[in-house]
Amino acid sequence: MSRSDSPGVARLKALTRAQEKAQRPRLLAASVTAALVSAGAVLLLGLSGWFITAAALAGAAGPAVAHVFNYMVPSAMIRFFAIVRTASRYGERVTGHDAALKALAALRPQLFIGLARAPTTKALSLAGGEASARLVQDVDAIQDRFVRLSTPWGAGAGLIAGVGMAALAGWAPALVVAGAAALGVILAVVIGRRFAEPAGQRLQQASGALKTEFAALAAAAPELQAYGMKAWAADRLAEHGDAVEDAAERLARAGGLIMASQSLAMAVGVTGAALAAGAGAPALTALSMLAAVATVESAGTLLNALRQNGAVKAAVQRLGELLDEEAPASPISAVSPTLRLPSADLTVAPPQRLAIAGPSGAGKTTLIERLMSLRPASPGEILHGEVDAAALDAETLRPLFAYAPQQAVLLTGSVRENLRLAAPSAADDDLWAALEDAALADRVRAAPGGLDASVGENGARLSGGERRRLGLARAYLRPAPWLVLDEPTEGLDAATEAQVLERLAARLHHSGQGLIVVSHRPAPLALCDVALTVSGIAADGRIQISAKPRQAAA
Template sequence: MNRPSSSRIGALIAAQRRAQRLRLRIAAATGAIVAVAATCLLGLSGWFITSAALAGVAGSAAVQAFNYMVPSATIRLLAILRTGARYIERVSGHEAALKALARLRPQLFDALASAPPSRALALASGEASARLVQDVDAVQTLFVRLSAPWALGAGAASAALVAGLASPWAGALLLASMALCAAGALLIARRLAAPAGQAVQIAVGRLKDRLAALEAVSPELKAYGLDRWAATQAAEAAADLDQAQVALTQAGGWMAAWQAVVTGAAVAAVVPATLGASLPLTALAALAAVMGVESVAGLVGALQQNGAAEEAARRLEALPSALHPNRAPVSVAPTLVLQADGAALHPPARLGLIGPSGAGKTTLIERLIGLRDAQPGEARLGDIDVADLTPEDRRPLFAYAAQDVRLIDGTVRENLLLAGPADDDALWRALDDAALAERLRADPAGLDARIGPNGERLSGGERRRLGLARAYLRPAAWLVLDEPTEGLDPATEAQVLKALDRRLKQAGQGLILVSHRSAPTQLCDRTIRVEGVGEDGRVGLAPARRLTPA
């Protein structure tokens, strides 16, 4: 079976193969035992049944002389050996694959998260999900099927030897039949299974991308009565996936049919080659031929999945990654200087960014904290231009609550712990400061209350406050809030801002606040007006204005 040619993914897979070497060797060894035991079991069973039948025909004297104890005991031993070895092979092979994927998936996610923003954000969320889930799952065949060549080799050798007991020509013809079966399966795999497997992986990515895009705007689709249109869009993407899966299944059917044809031809060739041998040995050779060709089935299964595995590896290789993965982190001072007036701001300073909608306020802070590529000369951290710092160097300085809150389909606790480790007391304090604790204490599940996909069981204001509580839990020099009280009623807004003021004083954090509302900006001692993004891509800023905090 082919290995992925991609250098980065190939290196990661090779590293996991080395880490799971013992389990993979156990799977290969037991796979070989299964093939040998299955071939000998069927061959010996055919010999035993035929011999017993002939002894019965020969009369009572032959029956009394026939030794049935040793063959029957051997058959039982081979059956137990095959069953036990198959169990060990499956457990070892799948355990190795699952452990490898459990380590591979976080490595790929970390590479994507630390990639340059212009590349990482260019990948749609649905497509990224498909690559980190379905494509990584498809790669597991590169681990599970490693035992197939060993099983094939052991099966071929044992089948040829068993058939050779009847006639050397029978063993040679059986080996030729097995080679023919493998060659035909390889040809079908290349012509039919590989393109179909590649199409399946691509279609899965397109379907998840389409579904993620539609889900993100589901309220608008319902509001404008576009439910049927959305369902049609999803059905078209699903139809493409169904068509690819049908093609892959048909390829598997052709491979199975080819194997059946070769099995019949192998038996038809082996039986005449045993001319002159006893009937029990002929039966032994015929059934050995069946099991010999059957031992190719593992390789056939691997070939059927090869196209999907190769396409998955190619798609994973295309995932963005860090430009300098082994680069040592740079120590950056939390002093912030914006080009508007050159004033150095140190925590616990509080800066408000104001301006009309679409002026570039969110763009500016996303460039600052490393979610977008920064423009040279726009800002400095310490004495270093932000554009000269990697996102990994900048992000530890900032705790960010975005205007568009993203939540996972899990519990309140799981969403909060994305910020980092924290005990329940810290979680409740953050929820208290976000004016959300009372709502959750009324829920019997408390912190373990499920919020649904992207927090659909919460209101818009509750989702925003849960994102705010999550930002509170991240220890950082600067707390960056983008419209934190948008959509809140005046009483709740006042409660949130009072708790925010108290929390900032206690933690000594600096604040960078974006808001259209006047109440939040009263917490700031300095504001800068954002005037828009120029033709050169730089965000225009007006000189800072000092305020007297409320």
């Protein structure tokens, strides 16, 4: 681990090393087969060159020499090495990719868990497209790294086989072949670090930015259409596309330079091997020359890895940023559902009902997000029983709350799948009961498929009020002491609002849950027996609040 690595990068490297250890048998098999591929390819090319040259010389020497020339053994060896190379290539691809896919199958969930356990501000700072680009594109770059772990073995086996073949023509050609291979690697490393790595990093970052921008503009497609901003959006995407194209072009040029350096090394090796062989047997001279070609070529996969190093480094850095911070662990595993807000001299506990009101932008939603640890609370601002919320982590606090946010996010799936986010093991009867209480059951029954009806991307097949009520039904399914609702009836007509609130009151009476509701509408607030007014956020970040009792509706 580099001393300059951030904590997140260090954690990611530790996770990667753990997966390398877990996949060691498959990676070892991939490395052995990669070595067989390179050795087989070098021996095949060298033996073929020797055989063709020797056979031609035997034929030119006359029928007597041609008659006694042994072509059976070299032919059999050529076929053998061809089979070894082909079978080993198949084995390398299967075992290498199997190891990479299994490693990533374990790595992706760990990355997601790491992000989920980080402070909420970390997750909130990532746009959807950015998070997707990191967890898909950047993890794919890590996959390429796993696949390429066998390349040093292949390059080493190719070098040994090539030098060994050249040694048949003498030690001088063998040394020339080894020197040519070393020259090719050195040139490729220099070019890779100077040109390929920066271009690869730039390409990885530019591709991520393009995906993030595309996701954001795609989400705003109706607004862009309505305001005639399609050309503006296309120009923004074109700018990001140009950045990707420029980075890809730089990486391609760097790849071309690496290939040119290998051609140079190959030319040096072939010429040097021919001169070093001197007046030796022509067939052995040809063998040493082809050994130089094959040995330099055997490092091709290793040199290709140099082109990808920049992308891998950028991916590691970007993924490491997701893991840079981890929420502090709570010293206790459970806390009291009793809420205390010292600045308002307020204490509430289930089954009490708390109304939160105030002007737009005053901080009402921020307050409930701090209550639930979706945002960090200031020390002493919120207490759970006698415990300061600022000292507790999200995993400790969130089981206390079932939450229906102002803008509920829906999965691209069925009604059932969206509801079971709150209660994965809920029976269909429970799902229908929650939909009844949210005044949405009739709409779902009428839809083709019922609970299995698709809601579309983020609920696109539902109206705004239906999406809100589906989010409300989902919150009903979570067994928590507090039910937190942010503008639960916004966008509903008066009759539907009355129906929803009537069923909500009955559900609360039956379940014994406490209620925390944020609303600008008087009807939801009328359910509550305590009112909390939010007047703004102070310069020190604390929310300014005041409380008073009120008469709840029957």
